[in-house]
Amino acid sequence: xxxxxxxxxxxxxxxxxxxxxxxxxxxxxxxxxxxxxxxxxxxxxxxxxxxxxxxxxxxxxxxxxxxxxxxxxxxxxxxxxxxxxxxxxxxxxxxxxxxxxxxxxxxxxxxxxxxxxxxxxxxxxxxxxxxxxxxxxxxxxxxxxxxxxxxxxxxxxxxxxxxxxxxxxxxxxxxxxxxxxxxxxxxxxxxxxxxxxxxxxxxxxxxxxxxxxxxxxxxxxxxxxxxxxxxxxxxxxxxxxxxxxxxxxxxxxxxxxxxxxxxxxxxxxxxxxxxxxxxxxxxxxxxxxxxxxxxxxxxxxxxxxxxxxxxxxxxxxxxxxx
Numbered sequence: 298x299x300x301x302x303x304x305x306x307x308x309x310x311x312x313x314x315x316x317x318x319x320x321x322x323x324x325x326x327x328x329x330x331x332x333x334x335x336x337x338x339x340x341x342x343x344x345x346x347x348x349x350x351x352x353x354x355x356x357x358x359x360x361x362x363x364x365x366x367x368x369x370x371x372x373x374x375x376x377x378x379x380x381x382x383x384x385x386x387x388x389x390x391x392x393x394x395x396x397x398x399x400x401x402x403x404x405x406x407x408x409x410x411x412x413x414x415x416x417x418x419x420x421x422x423x424x425x426x427x428x429x430x431x432x433x434x435x436x437x438x439x440x441x442x443x444x445x446x447x448x449x450x451x452x453x454x455x456x457x458x459x460x461x462x463x464x465x466x467x468x469x470x471x472x473x474x475x476x477x478x479x480x481x482x483x484x485x486x487x488x489x490x491x492x493x494x495x496x497x498x499x500x501x502x503x504x505x506x507x508x509x510x511x512x513x514x515x516x517x518x519x520x521x522x523x524x525x526x527x528x529x530x531x532x533x534x535x536x537x538x539x540x541x542x543x544x545x546x547x548x549x550x551x552x553x554x555x556x557x558x559x560x561x562x563x564x565x566x567x568x569x570x571x572x573x574x575x576x577x578x579x580x581x582x583x584x585x586x587x588x589x590x591x592x593x594x595x596x597x598x599x600x601x602x603x604x605x606x607x608x609x610x611x612x613x614x615x616x617x618x619x
Contacts, residue, residue, distance in 0.1 A: 298339055298340070298342075298343045300510040300511065301339065301510070301511065301512050301525065302323075302336075304511060304524075305332070305336070305526070307323065307326060307327070307336070308323075309323050309340075310322065310323075316360075317357055317358065317359070317360035318360065320340060320344075320358075321360075323340065324337070324340070327340075332473070332526040335473065335475060335525065335526055344357060344358060345357070345409065345413065346407060346409045346410065348410060348436065348437075348440040349366065349375050349435070349436040349437075349439040349440050349443075350433070350436045351430065351432035351433060351436060353365075365379055366379055367379050367380075373439075373443075374435075374439055374442075375439045378394065378435065393431065394431050394432075394435060395431075397431065397434075397435070399431075399434050402434055402435070402437070402438040403437075403438045403441040403442050403445070404437055404438070404441065405441040405444075405445075406437065406440070406441065407440075407444060410440070452541065455541040456538060456541055458491045458492075458543070459536050459537070459538050459541055459542070459543055460538060461489075461491065462489065462491055462533060462536060462543060463536040463538065465533050466533050466534070466535070466536065467532060467533065467534075468532065468533055469530055469531070469532050469548050470486040470487065470488060470489065470530070470531060470532075470533070471486070471487050471488075471528065471529070471530050471531075472484040472485050472486040472487055472528070472529060472530075472531060473485055473487070473526055473527070473528055473529075474523060474524060474525055474526060474527040474528075474529060475492060475525070476492075476525070477507070477512045477513055477514055477523060477524065477525055478507070479497075479507040480496065480497050481494050481495050481496040481497045481499070481500070481514075482494070482495050482500075482514065482523050482529075483495075484529060484531055484545055486531075491543065492543070493531070493533065493542075493543030493544060493545040494542070494543070494544060494545060495529075495531060495544075495545045495546060495547060496544065497514065499545075499546045499547060500514065500516075500521075500523065500547070501516065501519070501521065503516035503517060503518050503519050503521060504516070504517045504518070505517070505523075511524065512524060512525040513525070529547060529548075530547070530548040530549075531545040531546060531547055531548055532545065532546050532547075532548050533545060534546045
């Protein structure tokens with residue numbers, strides 16, 4: 298994240314252990330920028346994902362040394378547990394959940410949580426099995442269920458976005474590059490806040506190298522670069538409701554011409570529309586892209602893997618082509 302911030306003239310203070318104050322100071326600088334939304338998302342993703350636990354370790358994002366989850370009137374299970382504990386204290390008692398089958402609890406943890414557990418174990422901070430309580434088990438259960446619910450919400454949202462834009466094939470939109478991967482760029486459309494993929498094969502005849510630190514694709518021959526926050530004009534080329542995928546092409550490209558409004562479509566293009574699941578240049582599930590597991594508070598998510606062919610250049614002709 299720091300490498301990327303440097304590219305846009307920003308810096309996060311605090312060294313290896315930035316504080317909430319360091320983030321807050323940077324947020325002040327980001328607030329009025331045109332790319333503020335993207336930068337805020339990156340800052341959020343750089344934080345460790347919040348999890349439920351009986352241990353009071355505070356809340357980094359809110360800069361609270363003491364924190365308890367208490368949301369009303371949503372009444373999620375973590376809230377109910379907190380409510381019951383408070384009611385017991387007011388009665389001079391101590392609440393302890395009982396009658397719960399531990400074997401039936403959800404124990405699925407995110408990759409970020411798994412990495413943190415491994416780190417804690419290596420540093421001797423991980424609790425021993427004999428020290429684990431019903432509260433620890435319920436913390437894991439609630440965290441796993443919350444993540445599952447978030448994934449379901451994102452999946453429905455992705456389907457609705459596809460349904461909304463399916464009748465806009467061939468239309469042009471301006472947007473900002475919101476994600477860069479080895480297999481293409483994700484573009485968020487300005488007017489619609491819908492995101493789609495421009496596959497790397499649609500970026501031109503150059504061979505593009507992916508730079509993870511700079512979040513960019515760079516053409517070997519032309520030097521053409523596609524980076525986060527770049528502005529582009531694209532056309533909607535294909536929508537697949539079942540796969541929750543929206544494919545885009547750069548406006549003015551040969552692919553855009555095949556599906557543009559008022560332009561004749563090739564037989565291949567018509568065949569692809571008839572069989573949306575067989576597209577040879579299909580994008581990546583827009584819902585999956587948000588499942589990048591980097592430790593934000595319920596946002597991200599694993600990034601979907603690139604199609605196998607995207608890892609290698611296409612067969613050579615007289616020129617190097619992708």
